[in-house]
Amino acid sequence: MLTAMLAIGTLAALFGLLLGYSAIRFRVEGDPIVDQIDHLLPQTQCGQCGYAGCRPYAEAIANGEADINQCPPGGEAGIQALAELLGVDPKPLNAEHGEHTEKRVAVIDEKTCIGCTLCIQACPVDAILGAAKQMHTVIESECTGCDLCVPPCPVDCIEMVPVKQTISRWKWPYPEDTGGAIAEPVGEPGNQLI
């Protein structure tokens, strides 16, 4: 009886020491869940969720302050991914925060631009090239379509245009979407051509 108590007691003490040591030695700074949430967000930094960028929104979700359906650029896919990560039910996008639109990029009308740099200061990813009294231009490949450059422009020369669809970016549609109208092999619903 005594040996049993001693044995269990010793084991408990041992494991306790091990756990205590691990808690100190392997401590993780910050909350990794915030990083994981941040990685799922589209990084548009548009502020439509009500927070100052994607990282603050991620932190708010981790704190329980914000809901997962506040990000329009992320769309349904984003909400699904967040729901899976956090183990909650996905819900539809909150319309108060905006709607999910196609990808757009900013284009500066060079005839109207006065070189004031206000848009450069507004761009969260530094995608606008230019300097004071020099022509400004948006680097299309870096633009996330966040719309933040449009309000500051004093001459209203920035327009958001949809990204051009090319054959290399084309995706096969979801089969039920097409109602059989897209080209496909024989034996499946198709359109008459000739």
Next chain:
Amino acid sequence: MQCLMVTLLSQPRRIPGGLRLDANKAQSLQQPLRAAGVPERLYIPLSQHIGDAAEPLVEVGDQVLKGQLIARSPGYISAPVHASSSGEVVAIGDYPVPHPSGMQAACIVIATDGRDQAAADDLRMENVLQADPADIRQRVRDAGIVGLGGAGFPTSVKLNPGPDREVDLLVINAAECEPYISCDEALMCSRPWEILEGIRIMRHALQARQVVIGIEDNMPNAIQCLQHCLDESEETGIRMIPVPTIYPAGGEKQLIYALTGEEVPSQGLPIDLGIVCHNVGTAAAIARALLQGEPLISRVVTVTGEGVRQPANLEVRIGTPVAALIEACGGYTDAVARLLMGGPMMGFSLRSDTIPAIKTTNCILAASYREAPQAPPASPCIRCSDCVDVCPAGLLPQQLYWYAHARDFDRIQDYHLFDCIECGCCAQVCPSHIPLVQYYRFAKTEIWSLESERQFSELARQRHEARLQRLEREKKALEERRAKARKSLKPKAGDADAKQAEIAAALQRVKAKKAEQSVQARNTSELTEQQQADIAAAERRRSPGSGQP
């Protein structure tokens, strides 16, 4: 150096799954292979291959010769494009191209002059079988040769096993398994010598130890022609092994399994086993380029189906509109219902016949309603697993369907979605007529698109963080400058004169700067009275002591 040994089976294996389909090839093989002629206009797309699109080297109005380089390849995984006949470049722009989306892409349009004059030959190689494999690969690249089996992968890349790999077996794919398509068979019956020469060049370029021609056993004529050729040439290193005719025995991985019993690893390549597989048409194209100096400007295309009067195999110039090919085969019949590029299993519908035939076009199928019936609408999946029985890649199409349907792109990859070769066997047997391959294609492009979006987001996040750091840095630098300036400007106690001196010095600096930056007056030679009066008033306002900064 990785040295893998591959054993060729004396008795080829039967591939897993697969379907026995009616061949429907006899119609197009009644006549011998003939040339389709040169059309009035050639529409040559800049992207007829896997990889980056070629970049045009010519401009509208240029005269070009047959075989002239008209677009160069910008990267390693790419192929150049040549003019298929002589004439004038009349347009470079977006035109309908063969693609399931029906979208347009950049093409070079040539109005042919009928002379078919050839450009200077800079592709021919002397003593090609003693040449450096790297030189051979460069010539094959310069000739614009891509895989003619259908995928269009740049051949020069596939002739390069890499510095640390050896090729034990070169497989020549002559197993034309899809119904209706007979272009390879026609090529083998009419130009077996060209094929043999091409195989020899490839064997040398790859330094392959063994060579085998995998051919389906339902083409006795082609087997005979090739065998005769091999016997005459006394070529001992090349074997020809007929494999059981079943669709899709001509798939690269399936053919390798049939001939060697080895499985290409999931998402791997045949080179992982020391094997390289090339289409028999590609071999002929290589021989034509390196021995006769002609780049890839034409290929054999099967034009068939109940919708065309005289099905045939034609030697077609790249860029020929499909309408011209139909005409060369006697025109449409009344039975025509659909136009497919490719075969009935893997082909796609064409929206019009102005679309050109390109390097990867193996067949134009003008199908009747009987040959291409409208499938009934899809019913729910009944989990019968007929699809699993016929999958030649050993996958579970049923599971792939459920996860694609549910848009669960993580789980679907657990079932090896990217090993699907989209052969269509599963869709063919499905009793509920579910368009299974459409679901897999949707899932694949969706996954690729999500991946590229993720990469873009990652980049955007890095840029954002870099910007925040930059702003921090600038703020700190500003603070430091301010602190330094404040320190130097601290007034010494009770020294009023020193302070006055400082203020006077500062005012002097401002004046000097203003004088330096003063705007130069222009157009002041002839001034009207009114203008002179305005200038005087402005000067008065601007003069010092008026209180203006």
